[in-house]
Amino acid sequence: MKRYTSQHKKQSLTANAEPASSSDSKQSESAIGGTIGEISGQIMQKFGNSPDLSLRLFQIGQKASTNVAIMYMKGMVNQPGINEFVAGSLLSDSHGDPDQSTPESWMTFLMNRALSTGEANIVHSVKDMILAILSGDTVILIEDCQDGIVVGTRGGEHRTITEPTSQLVVRGAKDSFVESLSINLSLVRRRIQSPDLWLETIKIGKNSQTDVAMLYVHTIAEQSLVDEVRRRLSSIEINEVLESAYIEEFIQDHTFTPFPTVFNTERPDTAVSNLLEGRVVLIVDGTPFVLIMPVVFAQFFQSAEDYSQRYDIAILMRLVRYLCFIVLLLGPAVYIALTTFHYEMIPTQLLISLMAQREGVPFPAFVEAMLMEIAFEILREAGVRMPRAIGQTVSIVGALILGEAVVQAGIITPVMVIVVSLTGIASFAVPAYNLAIAGRIIRFAFMVLSGLFGFYGITLGLIVLVAHMNSLRSFGIPYMAPFSPFVLSSQKDAVLLFPYWMLNSKGQKKKTSKIQGERNAENKLHVNSSNVSNQTTPGQWGTRKDEDSSASPKPQQQGGTSES
Amino acid sequence: MKYVRVLLTLGLLVLITGCWDSIELNRRAVVSGVAMDIIPGKEERIKATLQVIVADEISGKTSRGGTPVSVYEGEGKTIFEAVRNTSRKVPRYLSLGHISAIVISEDLARHGIRDLLDFLERDAQVRSTSLVFIARGQQASDVMSVLTPLGKIPSGDLFQKADAASKLLGYNYRVQIDDIIRGMQASGGGPVINGVEIEGNIEDASKSTNIQQVDTPSVLALSGIAAFRKDKLVGWLDTEQSRGVTWANNHMKQTVLVTGCAKLKGNVSYSIIRSITKRKGDLGDPTHPKIHLDVRAQANIRELDCSMDITNADNLTKLQHEVDQNIQQMIEASIKKAQRLHTDIFEFGDLLERENPKMWKKVRAQWGDLFPVTKITCEVHTVIRSAEMRNKSYHYKLDQTK
Amino acid sequence: MEKIKCSPYQFFSLMILFQFGTALVVNLGLTAGRDAWMAILLGTVFGLFIFWGFSYLYRLFPEMLPTDYNKILLGKVAGTIVSMLYMVFFIYVASRDLRDGGTLILSSTLRQTPLSVVNALMILSVAYVLHKGIEVLARTALLFMVLELIIGLFTLSLLVFSDIIHWERLLPMLEDGFGPVWKAVIQQDYAFPFGEVVCFASILPFLSHGKLGIKAGYLSILIAGLVLSFISSINIAVLGVDMASRAPLPLMTTISKASITEFIQRNDILVVMTLIIGDFFKVAIYFFAALIGTSSLSGIPYRKLIYPVALIIWGLSLVVAQSMPEHLEEGSKVLYTASPVFFVVFPLLLFVAGWIYSKRNRGKPQEEESAGD
DSSP states (O other): OOOTTSOOOOOOOOOOSSSSOTTOOHHHHHHSOHHHHHHHHHHHHHTTSOTTEEEEEEEEOSSSOEEEEEEEETTSBOHHHIIIIIIIHHHOSTTOOOSSOSHHHHHHHIIIIIOOSSOEEEEOSHHHHHHHHHHTOEEEEETTOSOEEEEOOBOOOOOOOOOOSSSOOSSSOOOOOOSOHHHHHHHHHHHOOSTTEEEEEEEEOTTTOEEEEEEEETTTSOHHHHHHHHHHHHTOOOSOOOSHHHHHHHHSOOOSOSSOSSEEESOHHHHHHHHTTTOEEEEETTOSOEEEESOOGGGGGOOHHHHHSOHHHHHHHHHHHHHHHHHHHHHHHHHHHHHHTOGGGSOHHHHHHHHHHHTTOOSOHHHHHHHHHHHHHHHHHHHHHOOHHHHHHHHHHHIIIIIIIHHHTTSSOHHHHHHHHHHHHHHHHSSOHHHHHHHHHHHHHHHHHHHHHHHHHHHHHHHHHHHHHHTOEETTEETTTTTTTTOTGGGGGSSSOOOHHHHTTTTHHHHHHHHHHHHHHHHOOOOOGGGGSOOOOOOSSOBOOSSOTTSOOOSSOOTHHHHO | OHHHHHHHHHHHHHHTOOOTTOOOGGGEEEEEEEEEEEEOSSSOEEEEEEEEEOHHHHHOSOOOSOOSEEEEEEEESSHHHHHHHGGGTOSSEEEOTTOOEEEEEHHHHHHOOTTTHHHHHHOSSSOTTOEEEEESSSOHHHHHTOOOSSSSSHHHHHHHHHHHHHHHTOSOOOOBHHHHHHHHHSTTBOOEEEEEEEESOTGGGGSGGGGSSSSOSSEEEEEEEEEEETTEEEEEEOHHHHHHHHHHTTOOOOEEEEEEETTEEEEEEEEEEEEEEEEEEEOSSTTSOEEEEEEEEEEEEEEEOSOOOTTSHHHHHHHHHHHHHHHHHHHHHHHHHHHHHTOBTTOHHHHHHHHOHHHHHHHGGGHHHHGGGOEEEEEEEEEEEEOTTOSSOHHHHHHHOO | OOOOOBOHHHHHHHHHHHHHTTTTTSOOSGGGGGGHHHHHHHHHHHHHHHHHHHHHHHHHSTTOOHHHHHHHHHOHHHHHHHHHHHHHHHHHHHHHHHHHHHHHHHHHTOOSSOHHHHHHHHHHHHHHHHHHOHHHHHHHHHHHHHHHHHHHHHHHHHHHHTTOOOGGGGOSTTTTOSHHHHHHIIIIIIIIIIGGGGGGGGTGGGBSSHHHHHHHHHHHHHHHHHHHHHHHHHHHHHHOHHHHHHOSSHHHHHHHHOOBTTTBOOTHHHHHHHHHHHHHHHHHHHHHHHHHHHHHHHOOOHHHHHHHHHHHHHHHHHHSOSSHHHHHHHHHHHHHHHHIIIIIIHHHHHHHHHHHHHHSOTTOOSOOOOSOO
16 A cells, blocks of 8 residues: 655646546636635645646626636546535526625525535535545535535545455344445444434544544444543554554553453444444544444354344354354363373273374474474464465365375374364354454463473463453453453353343343443443433544434433443 | 563573483374283293384384284393383384283282282373283283284273173273272272183294184183282182172173073073172171172073073073072072182172271281181172073974974 | 452452462361361461451551551551561471472372472462462462363262262261360461461452451351351261371362272372462462562562562472471470461451551551560
């Protein structure tokens, strides 16, 4: 990705098919009289006379006419919209004229009478105009007027909504987020048809000026959480934001840990259900992966599928996932411990076949395990990047080489191959990819421990690992809730999954209390009902509330008061 | 800064390692059985024979046609020394964690086994579930070297023999190391240990030709029970007597009984499917202790070779009576033998101790002499549950026609 | 001092794991022979009593560490001396427990590994967890208690299904009268593990729910006592009283006798895991009690003290005895001489002082000089 550091060389404007009069050269721009020429010249210069910046001049008005120019960035706008609603409405005769011929009255006239676009705002500085153009809006300049009008014409090509690539389900919604912020927002809005879903946007990234939207349901989410997220977002200083992971790194609680404390997902239904539990969702323009915070360990084992199947299957699947995580962590370590330290634990028959396998093998079990695990990681990395055409070949090659040939050559024992492949497959069974990564890192530590000290090392390692996980917090919520500060009500959805009619017995209230219950269980605070009152305007930066705070407080009260 | 310290500590930890205890599987010699013999001479020395599993031969692809196990011998003053001395011959670490059978020769048993068991009990690796045997009239090292057709590891074969026999035949029961120790500590008595012997040619038993014929020339067979007084072997109990011991000690699981057919001609075979023996002791009179055994058994008729009509309840009662008597005779035979040998292998001493601790204290020291004159009565109640798939036998009809 | 809160569940699991500690696997009360289980139950009563005393003091001085209220109850000088003695005692016991755990691991599984390494590993893990705070320790305790519960149920069912329990080995009861039972209690069982709840006095101030936490404490002592006595009786039932009393780790021998269909065999590793977990928490709590007391006496924040004290404990554990029998002998000597002082005399002193204090109403700090020490 090129950084926004170099300026384009000045280019001569080429004729293009757009209705902008790009036959104007730089000279003719300054030939455009007055303020329009000035301002548009400034803007053009800032952009380095980029050929995809369009400038179109009009004259409007019947009796008294004035010059008007529109500027927009080709490719980021809804071109038909501009043609019809901006250019068309400006050039239409049916509006009449303003009373006076001053620029201010022209401005008011355009705003109130002429422009038929859905959004229209007045901006006062060139900087704002530039930002607007960069977002895909159109700037309308009026002669002799220092201000401009920004109309919303965002559009441009974007990826269609398809199936998510990472978190697939058999039954359930199959749409996924895309790269465009507005489309993602619409996907969420469609699912929560309630005005209580509030959102705020902020531009992050010095050069990329990426839009980041923060969503929350203000009647469910805790005010302190929202404030905290906002605070962390606004303190980010970074050059560019190309993926939500950049933001994730900045806003997560700073602890030296491989475990993720922020959840990400590509699926709108996951995001929505988390919103309804009182969590905050961050949508970053340019990536389909949204961030969800705060998060607890149990969530990484939940999949959207659990809710679309019967609860008994869901329980089984959840247990399998936990088991897979344990296998991922401890599989090779236990194998090493058993064969080198505690051979007496293996049943005699199995022991004999293990011994027979080990006969010709040159490496000790620990080295073998390390080699195989590293080879597996190599295979995995390669598999990710393979173009689809060769993907199949690689997997066959990998299986044959690493599996068969290595065993035939007598370098690795077959049991080791089994253990490693089981571990590898188990790592894919964990629904959240970032947790699987954490598991993969930690299993190497366990292998070392067990290679040195056998089961003693594994047990101590387990204690230290659990203690470490217990000390993590995600935005103030203990990471191991609802296991560790034991919240009984949240057990309904932690490992076991109760049927829906039991989960939602009190509707919103129960779901709300999850997070608050977790907080409360830990420090026994009493949550006051101030959350119910309308929240104040968030402050420095523009909001995009689609409904202002005239919404009265809903009759359903906070779950927080019920939980203590 | 914190992380540097952590890393430094971990780094140091790695430096001081040496993986002291980790031994690769292929550097271990897994011992599946131990045999102990006595070497007569001025100083008694013990010969230990270790049966080591050769894993390649059993399941590897590189089997060279050798035997699945190999035996190595070593001598020493004590069993531990003898075992360690075999490491002169064994190229790998001796790993005793999978011993399934321990065989002691009869000579050594008569000499006394008290010095043999501490090592086995104390070692952390030796399993407490290994079974102990006495090689009857033979050298234990020979027993350890027999190749068996079913089950590649001979000790495993022996173990399973004992297991199966105890469950099906009732001639013996599983005796583990701690049973022996407890038996030795019982006052006036001693443990019982299963006997084993090689039937057939001893020389050829250890050759692979042994298992290359349909009719295995030399077979390991369980043979009676050895009775000990304290730690010395004093006598053998065979067939009826050994079953009696099993019965009296409440270890009977299943067995076969053949009795006559009440007053009719012919035999009836039963399978005893369940049996519980309740034991009561009475130490009211310390010079005349009394013990009463109450056996409740359930039997199925497996073979009815006479024309008894068992659909008649009275007849069944008669048959039950036969069985009762049969069992009673067996138990009494075993008790008589034990009394003749002057050893309380039935743990009656413990029984009396439980019943009447105060009185027992006075009698404890003389129990060895009291036991032979103790009056032991026995009462058996058998219930015949079923007769499998037929009721009257075809003999019924046969005897009616001529 | 940090205002961390420990919920009743967590407190319960801390106490249970602590009491199980090494007591679960060693031969507890077996000097009383077959009646060991009775001795343990009596010890439980004693533990309840001590805990009652300390909870009384806690109610008098909630949020205050024992080191602080010692000063109030016994006067500044005496109080400080008593507190310091306790600190030294705790460190000593922590190092003994560390050594216990290490030796047991060595004799059962890792034979060749040097004791220093095994102990170092354990104490480093404890130091790490304590560095994160008592809250983390408590939460971890909760999770591991569940784990031990599962292991316990599994091994129990193994034992039952292996048909090796002979309850009649527990008879005759009270063969030699109550004497041996009493002796066992006085020699060992009142202190180990029940008297040791003394160090929980340092944790009481961190309870989030005072009353509920105290109840959890009582419950844990009761349950721990019942379970330990049950296990002791199972050991005797399976192994016979002689073998059980000769084995340093009778539970391990018991479990290794359990086998089902030749496949599930040699489950001693479960016992080893239980031992490691229990010992870990025991050392951790003693360590913590020592730390928190020392830090409150000296004013140094306790995080800075962690590594130095860890080093001391580690060094002590290596030096304390040269061999296992010597270690055990010292243990019983300690139990004879030091434990009565720390587990009975000082607590009684404190309880009495507290009672006197509460009688004279609370407005007056520090004027108590009860029966001198």
